[in-house]
Amino acid sequence: MTDVEHELGGSIALDVETSRGSARRSMLGAIAGIPPWxxxxxxxxxxxxxxxxxxxxxxxxxxxxxxxxxVAKHLAGALVDPVYWSAIAATGGAALWGYVWGNLIAFFLAFLVLVAPWFDGLATQLAVVCSCIPITAIAPIVTLLSHPGSRATSIFLAALSVIFTTVVGSLLGLRAASPTQLDVISAYGGGRITQLVKVRLIAALPSIMAALKIAAPAAFLGSVLGEYFLIGVDKGLGIMLLAAQASANPISLWTLALISGGVAGLAYWVIGLVGRLVSPWSSGEQR
Incomplete structure:
Protein backbone atom coordinates (compact mmCIF):
# COMPACT_ATOMS: atom_id res chain seq x y z
CA MET A 1 0.00 0.00 0.00
CA THR A 2 1.41 3.39 -1.02
CA ASP A 3 1.79 6.47 1.17
CA VAL A 4 -1.02 8.13 -0.75
CA GLU A 5 -3.39 5.28 0.10
CA HIS A 6 -2.35 5.45 3.76
CA GLU A 7 -3.05 9.16 3.86
CA LEU A 8 -6.35 8.68 2.06
CA GLY A 9 -7.46 5.94 4.49
CA GLY A 10 -6.47 8.05 7.52
CA SER A 11 -8.34 11.03 6.14
CA ILE A 12 -11.48 8.97 5.60
CA ALA A 13 -11.27 7.50 9.12
CA LEU A 14 -10.79 10.99 10.57
CA ASP A 15 -13.78 12.32 8.65
CA VAL A 16 -15.95 9.42 9.83
CA GLU A 17 -14.91 9.93 13.49
CA THR A 18 -15.47 13.68 13.18
CA SER A 19 -18.95 13.15 11.76
CA ARG A 20 -19.78 10.72 14.57
CA GLY A 21 -18.58 13.20 17.16
CA SER A 22 -20.63 15.95 15.57
CA ALA A 23 -23.71 13.72 15.52
CA ARG A 24 -23.25 12.88 19.20
CA ARG A 25 -22.79 16.53 20.10
CA SER A 26 -25.85 17.55 18.14
CA MET A 27 -27.92 14.82 19.78
CA LEU A 28 -26.74 15.85 23.26
CA GLY A 29 -27.44 19.47 22.38
CA ALA A 30 -30.96 18.57 21.28
CA ILE A 31 -31.56 16.68 24.54
CA ALA A 32 -30.17 19.55 26.61
CA GLY A 33 -32.40 21.97 24.72
CA ILE A 34 -35.61 20.20 25.77
CA PRO A 35 -37.58 22.47 28.14
CA PRO A 36 -38.19 21.19 31.68
CA TRP A 37 -41.94 20.85 31.17
CA VAL A 71 -57.43 4.23 38.56
CA ALA A 72 -58.12 7.37 36.50
CA LYS A 73 -61.84 6.60 36.36
CA HIS A 74 -61.97 5.96 40.09
CA LEU A 75 -59.95 9.12 40.76
CA ALA A 76 -62.35 11.20 38.65
CA GLY A 77 -65.22 9.98 40.78
CA ALA A 78 -63.29 10.54 44.01
CA LEU A 79 -62.58 14.17 43.16
CA VAL A 80 -66.30 14.96 43.14
CA ASP A 81 -67.04 12.89 46.24
CA PRO A 82 -67.29 15.00 49.44
CA VAL A 83 -66.15 12.00 51.50
CA TYR A 84 -62.69 12.18 49.93
CA TRP A 85 -62.47 15.93 50.38
CA SER A 86 -63.47 15.57 54.02
CA ALA A 87 -60.72 12.98 54.47
CA ILE A 88 -58.17 15.24 52.79
CA ALA A 89 -59.19 18.15 55.02
CA ALA A 90 -58.93 16.05 58.18
CA THR A 91 -55.51 14.65 57.31
CA GLY A 92 -54.28 17.98 55.99
CA GLY A 93 -55.38 19.79 59.15
CA ALA A 94 -53.40 17.41 61.35
CA ALA A 95 -50.42 17.70 59.00
CA LEU A 96 -50.57 21.50 59.17
CA TRP A 97 -50.57 21.52 62.96
CA GLY A 98 -47.68 19.06 63.04
CA TYR A 99 -45.82 21.10 60.43
CA VAL A 100 -46.17 24.26 62.50
CA TRP A 101 -45.18 22.69 65.83
CA GLY A 102 -42.32 20.69 64.36
CA ASN A 103 -40.83 23.70 62.62
CA LEU A 104 -41.21 25.88 65.71
CA ILE A 105 -39.25 23.32 67.71
CA ALA A 106 -36.63 23.09 64.96
CA PHE A 107 -36.23 26.89 64.75
CA PHE A 108 -35.91 27.11 68.52
CA LEU A 109 -33.12 24.52 68.52
CA ALA A 110 -31.30 26.17 65.60
CA PHE A 111 -31.47 29.70 67.02
CA LEU A 112 -30.48 28.47 70.47
CA VAL A 113 -27.29 27.04 68.97
CA LEU A 114 -26.30 30.47 67.66
CA VAL A 115 -27.05 32.23 70.92
CA ALA A 116 -25.42 29.49 73.01
CA PRO A 117 -22.82 27.60 70.87
CA TRP A 118 -22.29 24.98 73.60
CA PHE A 119 -25.80 23.69 72.75
CA ASP A 120 -24.72 22.65 69.23
CA GLY A 121 -23.97 19.01 69.99
CA LEU A 122 -27.15 18.47 72.00
CA ALA A 123 -29.38 20.14 69.39
CA THR A 124 -27.90 18.04 66.60
CA GLN A 125 -28.33 14.86 68.63
CA LEU A 126 -31.97 15.71 69.35
CA ALA A 127 -32.60 16.29 65.65
CA VAL A 128 -30.95 12.99 64.72
CA VAL A 129 -33.01 11.16 67.35
CA CYS A 130 -36.20 12.63 65.86
CA SER A 131 -35.13 11.36 62.47
CA CYS A 132 -34.04 7.87 63.57
CA ILE A 133 -36.71 7.03 66.13
CA PRO A 134 -38.96 4.18 64.87
CA ILE A 135 -42.30 5.78 64.08
CA THR A 136 -44.19 2.49 64.31
CA ALA A 137 -42.81 1.99 67.81
CA ILE A 138 -43.59 5.41 69.27
CA ALA A 139 -46.96 5.94 67.54
CA PRO A 140 -48.84 3.37 69.70
CA ILE A 141 -47.39 5.00 72.84
CA VAL A 142 -48.68 8.42 71.77
CA THR A 143 -52.05 6.87 70.94
CA LEU A 144 -52.33 5.37 74.42
CA LEU A 145 -51.44 8.72 75.99
CA SER A 146 -54.13 10.58 74.02
CA HIS A 147 -57.87 10.23 74.48
CA PRO A 148 -60.08 8.43 71.93
CA GLY A 149 -61.08 10.63 69.02
CA SER A 150 -57.93 12.73 69.26
CA ARG A 151 -55.62 13.25 66.29
CA ALA A 152 -52.60 13.74 68.56
CA THR A 153 -50.76 10.80 67.00
CA SER A 154 -51.07 12.22 63.48
CA ILE A 155 -49.95 15.66 64.66
CA PHE A 156 -47.06 14.17 66.63
CA LEU A 157 -45.77 12.07 63.72
CA ALA A 158 -46.13 15.02 61.33
CA ALA A 159 -44.08 17.18 63.70
CA LEU A 160 -41.52 14.44 64.20
CA SER A 161 -41.09 14.10 60.43
CA VAL A 162 -39.98 17.71 59.91
CA ILE A 163 -37.70 18.49 62.86
CA PHE A 164 -34.47 17.00 61.50
CA THR A 165 -34.82 18.57 58.04
CA THR A 166 -35.58 22.03 59.37
CA VAL A 167 -32.88 21.96 62.05
CA VAL A 168 -30.19 20.99 59.53
CA GLY A 169 -31.37 23.47 56.90
CA SER A 170 -31.66 26.29 59.42
CA LEU A 171 -28.20 25.68 60.91
CA LEU A 172 -26.59 25.53 57.47
CA GLY A 173 -28.30 28.76 56.46
CA LEU A 174 -27.60 30.64 59.69
CA ARG A 175 -23.93 29.71 59.46
CA ALA A 176 -23.69 30.90 55.85
CA ALA A 177 -23.53 34.57 56.82
CA SER A 178 -20.51 36.55 55.63
CA PRO A 179 -17.80 36.83 58.35
CA THR A 180 -17.13 40.41 57.21
CA GLN A 181 -20.73 41.42 57.89
CA LEU A 182 -20.64 39.72 61.28
CA ASP A 183 -17.41 41.56 62.12
CA VAL A 184 -19.04 44.88 61.22
CA ILE A 185 -21.91 44.15 63.62
CA SER A 186 -19.40 43.25 66.36
CA ALA A 187 -17.34 46.37 65.68
CA TYR A 188 -20.38 48.55 66.28
CA GLY A 189 -21.09 46.82 69.59
CA GLY A 190 -23.68 44.31 68.41
CA GLY A 191 -23.98 40.91 70.06
CA ARG A 192 -25.14 37.48 68.87
CA ILE A 193 -28.80 38.52 68.87
CA THR A 194 -28.07 41.54 66.66
CA GLN A 195 -26.02 39.36 64.30
CA LEU A 196 -28.89 36.91 64.15
CA VAL A 197 -31.52 39.52 63.31
CA LYS A 198 -29.48 41.80 61.04
CA VAL A 199 -27.34 39.32 59.10
CA ARG A 200 -27.85 35.63 59.74
CA LEU A 201 -31.62 35.47 59.16
CA ILE A 202 -31.34 37.17 55.77
CA ALA A 203 -28.47 34.93 54.70
CA ALA A 204 -30.33 31.85 55.93
CA LEU A 205 -33.63 32.47 54.12
CA PRO A 206 -32.84 30.34 51.01
CA SER A 207 -31.72 27.35 53.10
CA ILE A 208 -34.62 27.71 55.53
CA MET A 209 -37.18 27.86 52.73
CA ALA A 210 -35.58 24.85 51.03
CA ALA A 211 -35.86 22.90 54.30
CA LEU A 212 -39.47 23.98 54.76
CA LYS A 213 -40.24 22.90 51.20
CA ILE A 214 -38.90 19.41 51.86
CA ALA A 215 -40.61 19.25 55.24
CA ALA A 216 -44.10 19.99 53.86
CA PRO A 217 -44.72 16.63 52.12
CA ALA A 218 -42.97 14.83 54.99
CA ALA A 219 -45.47 16.33 57.44
CA PHE A 220 -48.44 15.27 55.32
CA LEU A 221 -47.21 11.71 54.87
CA GLY A 222 -46.43 11.54 58.60
CA SER A 223 -50.01 12.57 59.29
CA VAL A 224 -51.32 9.83 56.99
CA LEU A 225 -49.19 7.25 58.74
CA GLY A 226 -50.36 8.47 62.14
CA GLU A 227 -53.97 7.74 61.20
CA TYR A 228 -53.13 4.04 61.10
CA PHE A 229 -52.93 4.14 64.92
CA LEU A 230 -55.83 6.46 65.78
CA ILE A 231 -58.70 5.30 67.99
CA GLY A 232 -62.24 6.64 67.66
CA VAL A 233 -61.54 8.56 64.42
CA ASP A 234 -63.47 7.79 61.25
CA LYS A 235 -62.19 10.46 58.83
CA GLY A 236 -58.85 10.71 57.08
CA LEU A 237 -56.89 9.32 54.16
CA GLY A 238 -55.12 6.85 56.44
CA ILE A 239 -58.47 5.55 57.70
CA MET A 240 -59.66 5.11 54.11
CA LEU A 241 -56.43 3.32 53.20
CA LEU A 242 -57.00 0.88 56.05
CA ALA A 243 -60.59 0.30 54.91
CA ALA A 244 -59.52 -0.29 51.30
CA GLN A 245 -56.82 -2.70 52.44
CA ALA A 246 -59.27 -4.61 54.64
CA SER A 247 -61.73 -4.96 51.76
CA ALA A 248 -58.96 -5.93 49.29
CA ASN A 249 -59.83 -3.08 46.92
CA PRO A 250 -56.67 -2.37 44.90
CA ILE A 251 -58.25 0.34 42.74
CA SER A 252 -59.26 2.34 45.80
CA LEU A 253 -55.82 1.79 47.36
CA TRP A 254 -54.03 3.10 44.29
CA THR A 255 -56.42 6.04 44.04
CA LEU A 256 -55.81 7.01 47.66
CA ALA A 257 -52.07 6.62 47.16
CA LEU A 258 -52.20 9.00 44.18
CA ILE A 259 -54.30 11.49 46.15
CA SER A 260 -51.82 11.40 49.04
CA GLY A 261 -48.89 11.88 46.68
CA GLY A 262 -50.70 14.68 44.88
CA VAL A 263 -51.46 16.59 48.09
CA ALA A 264 -47.87 16.12 49.29
CA GLY A 265 -46.56 17.34 45.93
CA LEU A 266 -48.89 20.34 46.05
CA ALA A 267 -47.58 21.25 49.50
CA TYR A 268 -44.02 21.01 48.18
CA TRP A 269 -44.86 23.28 45.23
CA VAL A 270 -46.68 25.88 47.34
CA ILE A 271 -43.83 26.21 49.85
CA GLY A 272 -41.37 26.39 46.95
CA LEU A 273 -43.39 29.22 45.42
CA VAL A 274 -43.41 31.07 48.74
CA GLY A 275 -39.65 30.55 48.96
CA ARG A 276 -39.11 32.14 45.54
CA LEU A 277 -41.19 35.12 46.61
CA VAL A 278 -39.42 35.52 49.95
CA SER A 279 -35.87 35.04 48.67
CA PRO A 280 -35.87 35.71 44.90
CA TRP A 281 -32.10 36.27 44.88
CA SER A 282 -31.54 32.56 45.57
CA SER A 283 -32.94 31.66 42.12
CA GLY A 284 -31.61 34.68 40.24
CA GLU A 285 -35.03 36.33 40.00
CA GLN A 286 -35.54 40.06 40.29
CA ARG A 287 -38.26 41.55 42.39
Missing part, protein backbone atom coordinates in the same frame (compact mmCIF):
# COMPACT_ATOMS: atom_id res chain seq x y z
CA UNK A 38 -41.36 18.61 28.14
CA UNK A 39 -39.02 16.40 30.16
CA UNK A 40 -41.65 16.13 32.88
CA UNK A 41 -44.31 15.11 30.35
CA UNK A 42 -42.00 12.51 28.83
CA UNK A 43 -41.28 11.11 32.29
CA UNK A 44 -45.00 10.86 33.11
CA UNK A 45 -45.73 9.13 29.81
CA UNK A 46 -42.94 6.60 30.42
CA UNK A 47 -44.16 5.89 33.97
CA UNK A 48 -47.76 5.37 32.79
CA UNK A 49 -46.59 3.10 29.95
CA UNK A 50 -44.52 0.95 32.31
CA UNK A 51 -47.39 0.91 34.82
CA UNK A 52 -49.84 -0.24 32.14
CA UNK A 53 -47.44 -2.91 30.91
CA UNK A 54 -46.90 -4.32 34.40
CA UNK A 55 -50.64 -4.31 35.16
CA UNK A 56 -51.50 -6.03 31.86
CA UNK A 57 -48.82 -8.72 32.13
CA UNK A 58 -47.63 -9.69 35.60
CA UNK A 59 -50.80 -8.78 37.53
CA UNK A 60 -53.44 -9.40 34.87
CA UNK A 61 -55.02 -12.32 36.75
CA UNK A 62 -54.79 -11.08 40.33
CA UNK A 63 -55.61 -7.43 39.61
CA UNK A 64 -53.33 -6.29 42.43
CA UNK A 65 -52.00 -3.60 40.12
CA UNK A 66 -54.94 -1.98 38.30
CA UNK A 67 -54.43 -0.26 34.98
CA UNK A 68 -53.98 3.51 34.84
CA UNK A 69 -57.35 3.80 33.12
CA UNK A 70 -59.13 2.03 36.00
Missing amino acids: AGAIIGIVVIIAVWWLVAATFFHLTGSVPTPWQ
Whole structure:
Protein backbone atom coordinates (compact mmCIF):
# COMPACT_ATOMS: atom_id res chain seq x y z
CA MET A 1 0.00 0.00 0.00
CA THR A 2 1.41 3.39 -1.02
CA ASP A 3 1.79 6.47 1.17
CA VAL A 4 -1.02 8.13 -0.75
CA GLU A 5 -3.39 5.28 0.10
CA HIS A 6 -2.35 5.45 3.76
CA GLU A 7 -3.05 9.16 3.86
CA LEU A 8 -6.35 8.68 2.06
CA GLY A 9 -7.46 5.94 4.49
CA GLY A 10 -6.47 8.05 7.52
CA SER A 11 -8.34 11.03 6.14
CA ILE A 12 -11.48 8.97 5.60
CA ALA A 13 -11.27 7.50 9.12
CA LEU A 14 -10.79 10.99 10.57
CA ASP A 15 -13.78 12.32 8.65
CA VAL A 16 -15.95 9.42 9.83
CA GLU A 17 -14.91 9.93 13.49
CA THR A 18 -15.47 13.68 13.18
CA SER A 19 -18.95 13.15 11.76
CA ARG A 20 -19.78 10.72 14.57
CA GLY A 21 -18.58 13.20 17.16
CA SER A 22 -20.63 15.95 15.57
CA ALA A 23 -23.71 13.72 15.52
CA ARG A 24 -23.25 12.88 19.20
CA ARG A 25 -22.79 16.53 20.10
CA SER A 26 -25.85 17.55 18.14
CA MET A 27 -27.92 14.82 19.78
CA LEU A 28 -26.74 15.85 23.26
CA GLY A 29 -27.44 19.47 22.38
CA ALA A 30 -30.96 18.57 21.28
CA ILE A 31 -31.56 16.68 24.54
CA ALA A 32 -30.17 19.55 26.61
CA GLY A 33 -32.40 21.97 24.72
CA ILE A 34 -35.61 20.20 25.77
CA PRO A 35 -37.58 22.47 28.14
CA PRO A 36 -38.19 21.19 31.68
CA TRP A 37 -41.94 20.85 31.17
CA ALA A 38 -41.36 18.61 28.14
CA GLY A 39 -39.02 16.40 30.16
CA ALA A 40 -41.65 16.13 32.88
CA ILE A 41 -44.31 15.11 30.35
CA ILE A 42 -42.00 12.51 28.83
CA GLY A 43 -41.28 11.11 32.29
CA ILE A 44 -45.00 10.86 33.11
CA VAL A 45 -45.73 9.13 29.81
CA VAL A 46 -42.94 6.60 30.42
CA ILE A 47 -44.16 5.89 33.97
CA ILE A 48 -47.76 5.37 32.79
CA ALA A 49 -46.59 3.10 29.95
CA VAL A 50 -44.52 0.95 32.31
CA TRP A 51 -47.39 0.91 34.82
CA TRP A 52 -49.84 -0.24 32.14
CA LEU A 53 -47.44 -2.91 30.91
CA VAL A 54 -46.90 -4.32 34.40
CA ALA A 55 -50.64 -4.31 35.16
CA ALA A 56 -51.50 -6.03 31.86
CA THR A 57 -48.82 -8.72 32.13
CA PHE A 58 -47.63 -9.69 35.60
CA PHE A 59 -50.80 -8.78 37.53
CA HIS A 60 -53.44 -9.40 34.87
CA LEU A 61 -55.02 -12.32 36.75
CA THR A 62 -54.79 -11.08 40.33
CA GLY A 63 -55.61 -7.43 39.61
CA SER A 64 -53.33 -6.29 42.43
CA VAL A 65 -52.00 -3.60 40.12
CA PRO A 66 -54.94 -1.98 38.30
CA THR A 67 -54.43 -0.26 34.98
CA PRO A 68 -53.98 3.51 34.84
CA TRP A 69 -57.35 3.80 33.12
CA GLN A 70 -59.13 2.03 36.00
CA VAL A 71 -57.43 4.23 38.56
CA ALA A 72 -58.12 7.37 36.50
CA LYS A 73 -61.84 6.60 36.36
CA HIS A 74 -61.97 5.96 40.09
CA LEU A 75 -59.95 9.12 40.76
CA ALA A 76 -62.35 11.20 38.65
CA GLY A 77 -65.22 9.98 40.78
CA ALA A 78 -63.29 10.54 44.01
CA LEU A 79 -62.58 14.17 43.16
CA VAL A 80 -66.30 14.96 43.14
CA ASP A 81 -67.04 12.89 46.24
CA PRO A 82 -67.29 15.00 49.44
CA VAL A 83 -66.15 12.00 51.50
CA TYR A 84 -62.69 12.18 49.93
CA TRP A 85 -62.47 15.93 50.38
CA SER A 86 -63.47 15.57 54.02
CA ALA A 87 -60.72 12.98 54.47
CA ILE A 88 -58.17 15.24 52.79
CA ALA A 89 -59.19 18.15 55.02
CA ALA A 90 -58.93 16.05 58.18
CA THR A 91 -55.51 14.65 57.31
CA GLY A 92 -54.28 17.98 55.99
CA GLY A 93 -55.38 19.79 59.15
CA ALA A 94 -53.40 17.41 61.35
CA ALA A 95 -50.42 17.70 59.00
CA LEU A 96 -50.57 21.50 59.17
CA TRP A 97 -50.57 21.52 62.96
CA GLY A 98 -47.68 19.06 63.04
CA TYR A 99 -45.82 21.10 60.43
CA VAL A 100 -46.17 24.26 62.50
CA TRP A 101 -45.18 22.69 65.83
CA GLY A 102 -42.32 20.69 64.36
CA ASN A 103 -40.83 23.70 62.62
CA LEU A 104 -41.21 25.88 65.71
CA ILE A 105 -39.25 23.32 67.71
CA ALA A 106 -36.63 23.09 64.96
CA PHE A 107 -36.23 26.89 64.75
CA PHE A 108 -35.91 27.11 68.52
CA LEU A 109 -33.12 24.52 68.52
CA ALA A 110 -31.30 26.17 65.60
CA PHE A 111 -31.47 29.70 67.02
CA LEU A 112 -30.48 28.47 70.47
CA VAL A 113 -27.29 27.04 68.97
CA LEU A 114 -26.30 30.47 67.66
CA VAL A 115 -27.05 32.23 70.92
CA ALA A 116 -25.42 29.49 73.01
CA PRO A 117 -22.82 27.60 70.87
CA TRP A 118 -22.29 24.98 73.60
CA PHE A 119 -25.80 23.69 72.75
CA ASP A 120 -24.72 22.65 69.23
CA GLY A 121 -23.97 19.01 69.99
CA LEU A 122 -27.15 18.47 72.00
CA ALA A 123 -29.38 20.14 69.39
CA THR A 124 -27.90 18.04 66.60
CA GLN A 125 -28.33 14.86 68.63
CA LEU A 126 -31.97 15.71 69.35
CA ALA A 127 -32.60 16.29 65.65
CA VAL A 128 -30.95 12.99 64.72
CA VAL A 129 -33.01 11.16 67.35
CA CYS A 130 -36.20 12.63 65.86
CA SER A 131 -35.13 11.36 62.47
CA CYS A 132 -34.04 7.87 63.57
CA ILE A 133 -36.71 7.03 66.13
CA PRO A 134 -38.96 4.18 64.87
CA ILE A 135 -42.30 5.78 64.08
CA THR A 136 -44.19 2.49 64.31
CA ALA A 137 -42.81 1.99 67.81
CA ILE A 138 -43.59 5.41 69.27
CA ALA A 139 -46.96 5.94 67.54
CA PRO A 140 -48.84 3.37 69.70
CA ILE A 141 -47.39 5.00 72.84
CA VAL A 142 -48.68 8.42 71.77
CA THR A 143 -52.05 6.87 70.94
CA LEU A 144 -52.33 5.37 74.42
CA LEU A 145 -51.44 8.72 75.99
CA SER A 146 -54.13 10.58 74.02
CA HIS A 147 -57.87 10.23 74.48
CA PRO A 148 -60.08 8.43 71.93
CA GLY A 149 -61.08 10.63 69.02
CA SER A 150 -57.93 12.73 69.26
CA ARG A 151 -55.62 13.25 66.29
CA ALA A 152 -52.60 13.74 68.56
CA THR A 153 -50.76 10.80 67.00
CA SER A 154 -51.07 12.22 63.48
CA ILE A 155 -49.95 15.66 64.66
CA PHE A 156 -47.06 14.17 66.63
CA LEU A 157 -45.77 12.07 63.72
CA ALA A 158 -46.13 15.02 61.33
CA ALA A 159 -44.08 17.18 63.70
CA LEU A 160 -41.52 14.44 64.20
CA SER A 161 -41.09 14.10 60.43
CA VAL A 162 -39.98 17.71 59.91
CA ILE A 163 -37.70 18.49 62.86
CA PHE A 164 -34.47 17.00 61.50
CA THR A 165 -34.82 18.57 58.04
CA THR A 166 -35.58 22.03 59.37
CA VAL A 167 -32.88 21.96 62.05
CA VAL A 168 -30.19 20.99 59.53
CA GLY A 169 -31.37 23.47 56.90
CA SER A 170 -31.66 26.29 59.42
CA LEU A 171 -28.20 25.68 60.91
CA LEU A 172 -26.59 25.53 57.47
CA GLY A 173 -28.30 28.76 56.46
CA LEU A 174 -27.60 30.64 59.69
CA ARG A 175 -23.93 29.71 59.46
CA ALA A 176 -23.69 30.90 55.85
CA ALA A 177 -23.53 34.57 56.82
CA SER A 178 -20.51 36.55 55.63
CA PRO A 179 -17.80 36.83 58.35
CA THR A 180 -17.13 40.41 57.21
CA GLN A 181 -20.73 41.42 57.89
CA LEU A 182 -20.64 39.72 61.28
CA ASP A 183 -17.41 41.56 62.12
CA VAL A 184 -19.04 44.88 61.22
CA ILE A 185 -21.91 44.15 63.62
CA SER A 186 -19.40 43.25 66.36
CA ALA A 187 -17.34 46.37 65.68
CA TYR A 188 -20.38 48.55 66.28
CA GLY A 189 -21.09 46.82 69.59
CA GLY A 190 -23.68 44.31 68.41
CA GLY A 191 -23.98 40.91 70.06
CA ARG A 192 -25.14 37.48 68.87
CA ILE A 193 -28.80 38.52 68.87
CA THR A 194 -28.07 41.54 66.66
CA GLN A 195 -26.02 39.36 64.30
CA LEU A 196 -28.89 36.91 64.15
CA VAL A 197 -31.52 39.52 63.31
CA LYS A 198 -29.48 41.80 61.04
CA VAL A 199 -27.34 39.32 59.10
CA ARG A 200 -27.85 35.63 59.74
CA LEU A 201 -31.62 35.47 59.16
CA ILE A 202 -31.34 37.17 55.77
CA ALA A 203 -28.47 34.93 54.70
CA ALA A 204 -30.33 31.85 55.93
CA LEU A 205 -33.63 32.47 54.12
CA PRO A 206 -32.84 30.34 51.01
CA SER A 207 -31.72 27.35 53.10
CA ILE A 208 -34.62 27.71 55.53
CA MET A 209 -37.18 27.86 52.73
CA ALA A 210 -35.58 24.85 51.03
CA ALA A 211 -35.86 22.90 54.30
CA LEU A 212 -39.47 23.98 54.76
CA LYS A 213 -40.24 22.90 51.20
CA ILE A 214 -38.90 19.41 51.86
CA ALA A 215 -40.61 19.25 55.24
CA ALA A 216 -44.10 19.99 53.86
CA PRO A 217 -44.72 16.63 52.12
CA ALA A 218 -42.97 14.83 54.99
CA ALA A 219 -45.47 16.33 57.44
CA PHE A 220 -48.44 15.27 55.32
CA LEU A 221 -47.21 11.71 54.87
CA GLY A 222 -46.43 11.54 58.60
CA SER A 223 -50.01 12.57 59.29
CA VAL A 224 -51.32 9.83 56.99
CA LEU A 225 -49.19 7.25 58.74
CA GLY A 226 -50.36 8.47 62.14
CA GLU A 227 -53.97 7.74 61.20
CA TYR A 228 -53.13 4.04 61.10
CA PHE A 229 -52.93 4.14 64.92
CA LEU A 230 -55.83 6.46 65.78
CA ILE A 231 -58.70 5.30 67.99
CA GLY A 232 -62.24 6.64 67.66
CA VAL A 233 -61.54 8.56 64.42
CA ASP A 234 -63.47 7.79 61.25
CA LYS A 235 -62.19 10.46 58.83
CA GLY A 236 -58.85 10.71 57.08
CA LEU A 237 -56.89 9.32 54.16
CA GLY A 238 -55.12 6.85 56.44
CA ILE A 239 -58.47 5.55 57.70
CA MET A 240 -59.66 5.11 54.11
CA LEU A 241 -56.43 3.32 53.20
CA LEU A 242 -57.00 0.88 56.05
CA ALA A 243 -60.59 0.30 54.91
CA ALA A 244 -59.52 -0.29 51.30
CA GLN A 245 -56.82 -2.70 52.44
CA ALA A 246 -59.27 -4.61 54.64
CA SER A 247 -61.73 -4.96 51.76
CA ALA A 248 -58.96 -5.93 49.29
CA ASN A 249 -59.83 -3.08 46.92
CA PRO A 250 -56.67 -2.37 44.90
CA ILE A 251 -58.25 0.34 42.74
CA SER A 252 -59.26 2.34 45.80
CA LEU A 253 -55.82 1.79 47.36
CA TRP A 254 -54.03 3.10 44.29
CA THR A 255 -56.42 6.04 44.04
CA LEU A 256 -55.81 7.01 47.66
CA ALA A 257 -52.07 6.62 47.16
CA LEU A 258 -52.20 9.00 44.18
CA ILE A 259 -54.30 11.49 46.15
CA SER A 260 -51.82 11.40 49.04
CA GLY A 261 -48.89 11.88 46.68
CA GLY A 262 -50.70 14.68 44.88
CA VAL A 263 -51.46 16.59 48.09
CA ALA A 264 -47.87 16.12 49.29
CA GLY A 265 -46.56 17.34 45.93
CA LEU A 266 -48.89 20.34 46.05
CA ALA A 267 -47.58 21.25 49.50
CA TYR A 268 -44.02 21.01 48.18
CA TRP A 269 -44.86 23.28 45.23
CA VAL A 270 -46.68 25.88 47.34
CA ILE A 271 -43.83 26.21 49.85
CA GLY A 272 -41.37 26.39 46.95
CA LEU A 273 -43.39 29.22 45.42
CA VAL A 274 -43.41 31.07 48.74
CA GLY A 275 -39.65 30.55 48.96
CA ARG A 276 -39.11 32.14 45.54
CA LEU A 277 -41.19 35.12 46.61
CA VAL A 278 -39.42 35.52 49.95
CA SER A 279 -35.87 35.04 48.67
CA PRO A 280 -35.87 35.71 44.90
CA TRP A 281 -32.10 36.27 44.88
CA SER A 282 -31.54 32.56 45.57
CA SER A 283 -32.94 31.66 42.12
CA GLY A 284 -31.61 34.68 40.24
CA GLU A 285 -35.03 36.33 40.00
CA GLN A 286 -35.54 40.06 40.29
CA ARG A 287 -38.26 41.55 42.39
